[in-house]
Amino acid sequence: MDNLPPGFRFHPTDEELITYYLSHKVSDFRFMSRAITDVDLNKCEPWDLPGKASMGEKEWYFFSLRDRKYPTGLRTNRATNAGYWKTTGKDKEIYQAGVLVGLKKTLVFYKGRAPKGEKSNWVMHEYRLENKYCYKPTK
Template sequence: MEGGPSSVVNEEDDVMDLPPGFRFHPTDEEIIIHYLIKKVMDRRFAARAIGEADLNKCEPWDLPKKAKMGEKEWYFFCQRDRKYPTGMRTNRATESGYWKATGKDKEIYYKQGRNRLVGMKKTLVFYKGRAPKGEKSNWVMHEYRLEGNFSYNFSRAAKEEWVICRVFHKSTGVRRVPVHMCNSDDMAFD
């Protein structure tokens, strides 16, 4: 949607027009404090910009169609699916591939609350095929979960059940030539 207003689908599936340039891009802290906590406290909570999806039943390339808004990144409330009923491991497989964690989880602090640990952010990359021979894709997910003393206020089942996922497709990147290396005759100004 180039140049026109962004669209958001609200709870009643009505389209709401937003002015050009509007973006939903909350900080990690805002995701935890203003959205995830509310969902954990009330599973009926719905945010205008965050949809719900079962990421084990959706391929990453199908997620943009399921999102409430977003052109380059999409947000979803998700329930974590356990690999085994009594285990702690999360099932991250889809029909076409799997999400694989990369790096170490990032701690998220609530700065207004005396810098308390409130959540964690896990980065995952989607691989097509089956482990360990999957082919790495450019689909990336940031999974946000409650953590720390803060999360003890919620039942174990509730806090482990809901997460927020931010999904995006990492561009392969176009190599930019520094301006000082360009010939000014080659530049066009309209």
């Protein structure tokens, strides 16, 4: 990122994250972004993530595969060694030209183990493609 002009900020819209970055990553796992790093969120504590990011001062962007809690189940494992990510509210629908293309989930990190974890100030937004969305990345 050294050759970017002063003042440059990576600040994509929800729609851009879904239709450009995530679509490219899903259609080609080798897709690389200068602004979004691959990371295993189950092996990282939230306070370690800023050091793994390509850029950003208060917001960081990562690609991460969702880990299943049980091999045959659908529940997502969101635990780390120090705590867990808990969903808050309902998913926000992301549209492009009136078509549902993805969903945004908000999660908060709790230190310790459920149900007695201690709420922290760490917030994560998880983006996922809508199942019916055709993976044609925008250019």
